[in-house]
Amino acid sequence: MQSTVPFNAALLNKYDTFGPRYTSYPTALQFSPAFTRDDYLAALARSNAGGKPLSLYFHIPYCESLCFYCACNKIITHTRERARPYLENLYREVGLQAERVAGREVRQLHFGGGSPTFLDDEQLNGLLQHAEGHFNFAPFTEREFSIEIDPRTVGDNTIALLRDYGFNRLSLGVQDFNQEVQRAVNRLQSVEQVQAVLDAAARAGYQSVSMDLIYGLPHQTLDSFSQTLETVIGMRPQRLAVYSYAHMPQKVKAQKLIVSETLPDAVTKLGLLELSIQRLQEAGYVYVGMDHFALPEDELVVAMQNGSLQRNFQGYSTHAETDMIAMGVSSIGKVDDCYSQNQRHEKHYLSDLAADQLPVMQGYRLSEDDKLRREVIQRLMCQGEVDLAEIEAQYSVRFDRYFSESLDALAPLAEDGLVQVDSRYIRVLPLGRLLVRNIAMCFDAYIKPAREQRFSRVI
Numbered sequence: 001m002q003s004t005v006p007f008n009a010a011l012l013n014k015y016d017t018f019g020p021r022y023t024s025y026p027t028a029l030q031f032s033p034a035f036t037r038d039d040y041l042a043a044l045a046r047s048n049a050g051g052k053p054l055s056l057y058f059h060i061p062y063c064e065s066l067c068f069y070c071a072c073n074k075i076i077t078h079t080r081e082r083a084r085p086y087l088e089n090l091y092r093e094v095g096l097q098a099e100r101v102a103g104r105e106v107r108q109l110h111f112g113g114g115s116p117t118f119l120d121d122e123q124l125n126g127l128l129q130h131a132e133g134h135f136n137f138a139p140f141t142e143r144e145f146s147i148e149i150d151p152r153t154v155g156d157n158t159i160a161l162l163r164d165y166g167f168n169r170l171s172l173g174v175q176d177f178n179q180e181v182q183r184a185v186n187r188l189q190s191v192e193q194v195q196a197v198l199d200a201a202a203r204a205g206y207q208s209v210s211m212d213l214i215y216g217l218p219h220q221t222l223d224s225f226s227q228t229l230e231t232v233i234g235m236r237p238q239r240l241a242v243y244s245y246a247h248m249p250q251k252v253k254a255q256k257l258i259v260s261e262t263l264p265d266a267v268t269k270l271g272l273l274e275l276s277i278q279r280l281q282e283a284g285y286v287y288v289g290m291d292h293f294a295l296p297e298d299e300l301v302v303a304m305q306n307g308s309l310q311r312n313f314q315g316y317s318t319h320a321e322t323d324m325i326a327m328g329v330s331s332i333g334k335v336d337d338c339y340s341q342n343q344r345h346e347k348h349y350l351s352d353l354a355a356d357q358l359p360v361m362q363g364y365r366l367s368e369d370d371k372l373r374r375e376v377i378q379r380l381m382c383q384g385e386v387d388l389a390e391i392e393a394q395y396s397v398r399f400d401r402y403f404s405e406s407l408d409a410l411a412p413l414a415e416d417g418l419v420q421v422d423s424r425y426i427r428v429l430p431l432g433r434l435l436v437r438n439i440a441m442c443f444d445a446y447i448k449p450a451r452e453q454r455f456s457r458v459i
């Protein structure tokens, strides 16, 4: 796949619609409460027979203050004590999950939130000790352990403590360094705070640091965001994600605190995207896909080039498919051919575990059609091409017949130069790389016009 992406404002405007990010297919909109705890247990039992390595996800929902743009599932509190009953029940969940997958090796682990660094060192240490005591962690050198860091709430000791457990990747929320923007979204965070985390990570020997930026925030201008980009480029993180801010105050309550009139207009927003792509590529970053950039030697770029890149709930990953066991309120896991989600409300999460029950709220078991479409969408998003003969052999279908509607839907995109379709391959062309969601949506059996606004905009 070509590593630089051209920018075409007319095409981006033409195809700017609402679309899923495809961290799963089908998306969480298809999850249903008809999928029960028993269904999850049956999926775990089936997956044990395959014995794939495991990936663990822990959701820590607490944050000290509210960032007004945030659409995550989080609980704002200043009281660390608030996490105590949650952690006690998370320990219970670790016990309930681990006893059912005894012996399977944990290669990947991710702490997300909320803000995992809301927990103090004693709480983090306790949780990791408990997890290591119950699950079978891979040898230190084979672990890919990562955590989302809020630079405002983390100290050097925490960075070193996590390294002792084999954490090797840090993901830092930065968003924008401009103070007017920071005030408007209620996230004041200095360059020095971020640099201090980078210094601590370097001292502790972390392999990779990634940073998140957001474009489209209030008061952002090309000049102001350009300064943020230069500061970040100077810090040289291995990976960068540059997300588009989706302003949906009717759905995300916190966003009502953002004054709509202060948001950049559509032309400026597109300009911010163009600026980001241009500057990051000039600075040597490679566009991996869907908002993600990395330095050429990074594993994500290598995986993109050799065709082993994967997409999962955390975005892009280099690991071949693992079963993902997700723990904590609202977390989503993937086991065997099922997705399952824990209770979304803390109260229900705690009461299920107090009754010694896994807190499964809803989920989904994939049909054969879902698996086939997921494969095609995954290949488009990660490899940028679909080898039709491979799909036909793997799923015993005639591609052109099975996907005749999808191929019809792709035709206008092919005319616009986003994608090339012939009798052997579907290939995402350079112009289509920023619009890969639109290409993938042609293969999504659940996309319906009425539902489109449940997703964020493509740009």
Ligand code: SF4
Residues within 6 Å of the ligand: 062, 063, 065, 066, 067, 070, 071, 072, 074, 113, 114, 115, 150, 173
């Ligand atoms: S952006 Fe992060 S720190 Fe801010 S409210 Fe959301 S989860 Fe919490």
